[in-house]
Amino acid sequence: MTSCPICKNPMKKDLKEYEPGVFVKVDVCPKCGDEWVDKKGYQTIYNLFNRKTFNAGGSIAVRIPKEIVDALRIKEGQKVSFSVEKKKVIINIV
Numbered sequence: 001m002t003s004c005p006i007c008k009n010p011m012k013k014d015l016k017e018y019e020p021g022v023f024v025k026v027d028v029c030p031k032c033g034d035e036w037v038d039k040k041g042y043q044t045i046y047n048l049f050n051r052k053t054f055n056a057g058g059s060i061a062v063r064i065p066k067e068i069v070d071a072l073r074i075k076e077g078q079k080v081s082f083s084v085e086k087k088k089v090i091i092n093i094v
């Protein structure tokens, strides 16, 4: 069992809904409420939000992470629209 780095209390395992439908294992301190994500959890979050673009028939494409596809129940052939906000590209499910 891990102990809280702040108050040394034993940590409890918990699941945190990081994004709607996306759960990550965390260690929570029942005393001070501090939350720690383990390496695997951190990797899950990192994988969730980081993708590389690739060439698909002359267009630049990007894969939507499975966690997001599952959480939003996106199907192949789903219609989407884009909006651009400063350096952000927002994909809206139509």
Ligand SMILES: [Zn+2]
Pocket (backbone or CB within 6 Å): 004, 005, 006, 007, 008, 009, 029, 030, 031, 032, 033, 034
């Ligand atoms: Zn603590």
